[in-house]
Amino acid sequence: MITFKNVSKSYGRQVVLDDLSFEIKQGQFVVLIGPSGCGKTTTLKMINRLIEPNSGEIYINGVNIMRQNPVELRRSIGYVIQQIGLFPNMTVEQNIAVVPKLLKYPKERWKPIVRELLELVNMPYEENAHKYPSELSGGQQQRIGVLRALAASPPIVLMDEPFGALDPITRDCLQEEVKKIQKKLKKTIVFVTHDMEEALKLADTIVFMNEGKIVQMASPEEMLRNPADNIVREFMGRHMQGGESPDLYVEDVMRTRILKVPKTLRTLECIDRMDRWEVNSVIVINDDETYAGTVSLEDIHKQGKPGREIGELITEETPTVSRFYKAQEVFDQLLTSPCKYLVVLNDDRTVAGLVTRTSMTKAVGKALWGAEIS
Amino acid sequence: MNFIVFVNEHYTEILTSILQHIYLVFFSVMIGILFSIPAGILLSRHKKAAEKILAVVSIVQTIPGLVMLGLALLIFGVGNTPALVVLSIYSVLPILRNTYTGLTEVQPGLIEAGRGIGMTLSQLLFRVQLPLAMPSIISGIRISTVYIVSWAALAGLIGAGGLGDLIWTGLSTYNTNYILAGAIPSAILAFLFSGIIGGVQRLATPRGLRGSTA
Ligand SMILES: Nc1ncnc2c1ncn2[C@@H]1O[C@H](COP(=O)(O)OP(=O)(O)OP(=O)(O)O)[C@@H](O)[C@H]1O
Ligand SMILES: [Mg+2]
Numbered sequence: 001m002i003t004f005k006n007v008s009k010s011y012g013r014q015v016v017l018d019d020l021s022f023e024i025k026q027g028q029f030v031v032l033i034g035p036s037g038c039g040k041t042t043t044l045k046m047i048n049r050l051i052e053p054n055s056g057e058i059y060i061n062g063v064n065i066m067r068q069n070p071v072e073l074r075r076s077i078g079y080v081i082q083q084i085g086l087f088p089n090m091t092v093e094q095n096i097a098v099v100p101k102l103l104k105y106p107k108e109r110w111k112p113i114v115r116e117l118l119e120l121v122n123m124p125y126e127e128n129a130h131k132y133p134s135e136l137s138g139g140q141q142q143r144i145g146v147l148r149a150l151a152a153s154p155p156i157v158l159m160d161e162p163f164g165a166l167d168p169i170t171r172d173c174l175q176e177e178v179k180k181i182q183k184k185l186k187k188t189i190v191f192v193t194h195d196m197e198e199a200l201k202l203a204d205t206i207v208f209m210n211e212g213k214i215v216q217m218a219s220p221e222e223m224l225r226n227p228a229d230n231i232v233r234e235f236m237g238r239h240m241q242g243g244e245s246p247d248l249y250v251e252d253v254m255r256t257r258i259l260k261v262p263k264t265l266r267t268l269e270c271i272d273r274m275d276r277w278e279v280n281s282v283i284v285i286n287d288d289e290t291y292a293g294t295v296s297l298e299d300i301h302k303q304g305k306p307g308r309e310i311g312e313l314i315t316e317e318t319p320t321v322s323r324f325y326k327a328q329e330v331f332d333q334l335l336t337s338p339c340k341y342l343v344v345l346n347d348d349r350t351v352a353g354l355v356t357r358t359s360m361t362k363a364v365g366k367a368l369w370g371a372e373i374s
Numbered sequence: 375m376n377f378i379v380f381v382n383e384h385y386t387e388i389l390t391s392i393l394q395h396i397y398l399v400f401f402s403v404m405i406g407i408l409f410s411i412p413a414g415i416l417l418s419r420h421k422k423a424a425e426k427i428l429a430v431v432s433i434v435q436t437i438p439g440l441v442m443l444g445l446a447l448l449i450f451g452v453g454n455t456p457a458l459v460v461l462s463i464y465s466v467l468p469i470l471r472n473t474y475t476g477l478t479e480v481q482p483g484l485i486e487a488g489r490g491i492g493m494t495l496s497q498l499l500f501r502v503q504l505p506l507a508m509p510s511i512i513s514g515i516r517i518s519t520v521y522i523v524s525w526a527a528l529a530g531l532i533g534a535g536g537l538g539d540l541i542w543t544g545l546s547t548y549n550t551n552y553i554l555a556g557a558i559p560s561a562i563l564a565f566l567f568s569g570i571i572g573g574v575q576r577l578a579t580p581r582g583l584r585g586s587t588a
Contacts (some may be wrong), residue, residue, distance in 0.1 A: 050490055075492030085487025087503040089580030098501075099491050132582030148491070
């Protein structure tokens with residue numbers, strides 16, 4: 001579907017792409033990976049002619065793209081960049097509809113597309129369509145960035161490190177969504193990353209580049225089994241011995257003996273219980289047992305008056321995670337977040353436990369040395 | 375007390391001067407806008423040349439108004455025309471500079487996204503760059519207008535009318551009332567225009583940007 005034939009590119013004396021030839025088949029998820037400056041972005045931008053080669057040809061469905069009008073070519077190819085690039089002067093709806101409007105779709109045609117796409121990523125139309133990008137979180141913004149690329153149903157979508165700036169948990173969600181969308185809508189996706197984990201997770205085919213050349217083009221399994229050279233092997237890093245270290249999930253590293261109190265508990269009573277449990281913060285739950293927030297002893301001393309209900313002091317600052325996340329992903333979060341613990345939630349938003357630095361250390365120790373540390 | 379009597383006696387003259395003044399300001403700023411915005415767009419596409427051209431325009435700006443008026447008088451004779459020409463020239467720089475910076479400060483990521491999804495250069499300009507640059511452009515227009523309200527007083531010297539007429543009459547006959555009758559309305563006009571344009575600026579700021587820019 002996309003064919004590079006002896007494509008080269010240099011800036012002055014510097015050769016950026018060196019006689020590149022490869023083919024991408026229809027419906028494939030292809031990930032370009034390699035060290036910084038190896039030419040991934042350049043390769044990607046050649047597909048929609050944001051950059052043109054010095055020599056060689058690029059064909060899409062057998063047509064040489066240099067014979068096509070670049071503007072029309074770009075409208076037929078989705079494009080997502082790392083900086084997100086949503087137009088801040090347009091609403092979510094206007095951003096998504098921008099390419100259909102360029103293609104002169106009538107309103108009756110693009111409106112339903114916007115609605116459908118928003119549903120695809122669980123962002124209800126009524127709530128989100130009329131917001132401006134500045135009112136969305138980073139993850140939501142990039143979801144809209146992806147939707148914008150899909151709006152005119154292009155068969156090919158190009159993505160340049162689209163999730164590079166997102167936190168690990170949001171990144172994880174978006175990766176899954178994109179993979180799902182790709183399978184469902186049968187898109188051909190060319191995706192740039194320098195994160196091998198991301199590549200292994202998403203790719204049907206990984207193209208490993210170095211210094212403007214392709215070092216290896218193979219399926220993730222093949223690349224894990226037979227890395228072409230040392231650079232590839234290094235990039236694979238710990239993924240190489242995949243099976244040896246066990247996968248730990250949040251539920252394996254959390255502690256479940258925790259103090260939960262209802263919103264209506266009086267502050268004095270609460271302090272009493274915290275004393276008995278020897279803890280300095282509590283989890284507050286709603287009547288239906290779902291998570292409401294946390295309150296620390298400090299909060300109570302600072303703002304609490306005797307006789308007030310604990311529900312009034314709740315802060316939402318403590319991050320929450322699902323019990324099914326990989327432990328490794330919340331590890332960083334735990335170390336870098338100002339909070340000393342994370343609240344673990346079940347799927348129905350009831351509280352499953354807490355991950356603290358101690359609980360994490362114990363679990364990791366146990367996994368490594370097989371014994372409980374006390 | 376004196377002054378109120380004076381205003382009572384001369385209000386038609388004062389009113390005519392105010393209207394003439396507004397006329398001078400309005401048309402010279404209009405001409406300035408019509409020239410500067412397209413020129414700013416052009417400069418934003420030739421950034422290397424732009425810095426030099428903007429530097430030259432700033433130098434023109436520092437030529438004293440009287441010298442410019444004198445030159446214009448020699449070329450165009452007495453009346454409205456030389457005043458309009460000179461005032462228009464003075465209105466150019468703030469608008470031109472603000473158009474240029476407004477356009478060039480649009481994030482490169484947005485330009486890349488726009489091009490990458492298939493906008494033509496003019497679509498990119500009208501749908502992305504100009505709306506985002508609008509607050510900056512209008513603030514340039516505001517600066518120009520306030521500036522021209524006071525420069526236009528000079529134009530009275532070469533018979534262009536306006537509030538300057540009153541001021542010059544007052545200065546040459548040592549009549550404070552004339553001076554005040556010229557100076558006070560021109561101060562009020564400056565405030566008024568600045569306020570109105572400030573309002574327009576708020577309206578023209580894309581909703582998604584409000585709150586983040588002044
Ligand atoms: N316009 C340009 N002028 C000169 N050199 C350029 C230009 N664009 C890119 N390069 C050079 O080309 C090489 C490849 O750039 P490219 O952006 O494709 O790298 P990349 O693989 O995407 O890297 P990264 O992972 O850092 O994004 C780099 O060495 C870069 O410095
Ligand atoms: Mg890159």
